[in-house]
Amino acid sequence: MRRHLPSLNSLVAFEAVGRNGNLQRAARELLVTHSAVSHQLRCLGEQVETALFEKNGRKLELTPRGRRLLETVTTSLDQIESVLSEINRDIGDRSLKIATTPAIASAPILEYVAEFIEQNQLAEFSWVPIDQIDETVDLIISWRPVHVPGEKEVTHIHTNYFPVCSPG
Numbered sequence: 001m002r003r004h005l006p007s008l009n010s011l012v013a014f015e016a017v018g019r020n021g022n023l024q025r026a027a028r029e030l031l032v033t034h035s036a037v038s039h040q041l042r043c044l045g046e047q048v049e050t051a052l053f054e055k056n057g058r059k060l061e062l063t064p065r066g067r068r069l070l071e072t073v074t075t076s077l078d079q080i081e082s083v084l085s086e087i088n089r090d091i092g093d094r095s096l097k098i099a100t101t102p103a104i105a106s107a108p109i110l111e112y113v114a115e116f117i118e119q120n121q122l123a124e125f126s127w128v129p130i131d132q133i134d135e136t137v138d139l140i141i142s143w144r145p146v147h148v149p150g151e152k153e154v155t156h157i158h159t160n161y162f163p164v165c166s167p168g
Contacts, residue, residue, distance in 0.1 A: 006047045011073050013040035014052065018070040021059055095124035099133045100141040109141070 005011075016026035017037060027037045045052060052066035062070055096117070105127050117125050130142055140146050 006044050007040075010040040010044040010047075012077065013037045014044050015070060015073045015077055017041060017053070017060060018062055018066065019074070021061070023060065094120065094122050095126075096120075096122050096139065097126050097128060097137050098139045098141060099128045099130050099137045101130050101143065104141050104143070 013026065013030065013032075013036075016029050017023055020026045020029065023034050023037050023041075027034045030037065041053070048065075048069070050065050051063050052069060053060040054063055055061075098113070113125070116122075128137060130140070130146065133140060133146070133148055137148075140148065
């Protein structure tokens with residue numbers, strides 16, 4: 001079902017004007033022109049079919065309905081901002097640090113790592129040499145067993161290697 005709401009831009013402009021009590025200050029805050037804010041307010045007023053502001057000299061004062069709408073819009077924008085902040089913080093905290101040898105880091109494993117990073121939306125990824133393992137390393141990839149103080153779980157995948165030659 002389609003929502004019958006005014007544009008988000010007009011609600012943001014309304015909230016800025018309502019909070020600032022002035023078109024010029026709201027325009028500066030929103031980084032738009034005075035006329036752009038005025039246009040958004042006009043569009044919003046047409047959609048809600050009621051006056052939201054009264055002019056008092058150069059100052060705009062909210063009508064009772066305008067105050068009611070301002071409270072709701074301000075609360076809603078604050079909630080949206082808070083959730084977006086949480087989402088960005090969660091994504092920003094997602095990182096992966098791998099310790100491995102240069103030979104492994106240059107192998108085709110990079111393709112798998114790139115896919116893993118994309119699928120898991122990692123904000124940060126880094127490789128460190130296997131001899132620089134510390135408590136910040138999330139994963140160790142090595143040809144040989146590596147002991148890490150305080151390790152909780154280690155999975156070893158055993159692989160057989162053999163020479164491949166072509167006839168001379």
